[in-house]
Amino acid sequence: MSSLIIKGGASGKIVATVDISGHEDDNLMEFLRSQGIPLASSCLGMGVCEKCVINNDLLSCMYTVAQYIEKTSNQPIEISYI
Numbered sequence: 001m002s003s004l005i006i007k008g009g010a011s012g013k014i015v016a017t018v019d020i021s022g023h024e025d026d027n028l029m030e031f032l033r034s035q036g037i038p039l040a041s042s043c044l045g046m047g048v049c050e051k052c053v054i055n056n057d058l059l060s061c062m063y064t065v066a067q068y069i070e071k072t073s074n075q076p077i078e079i080s081y082i
């Protein structure tokens with residue numbers, strides 16, 4: 001099973017581990033939101049608002065799940081305000 005670990009930047013805790021099986025080609029932001037992770041967005045994933053930022057500098061709306069894993073070697077996803 002492949003999974004993503006979601007960590008809160010504010011809490012410093014792991015808040016979720018989500019199974020990505022069958023979702024590798026999904027948009028990362030939409031996938032995380034579908035799993036109940038409260039990622040903000042006001043530009044509907046157009047790469048403009050920068051509210052969907054993860055790991056301090058990555059716009060989650062600009063990656064698929066697989067692209068994120070390849071780019072970061074599947075490091076935990078940190079969301080600053082959680």
Ligand code: FES
Binds near residue numbers: 042045062
């Ligand atoms: S949702 Fe606006 S930049 Fe990603």
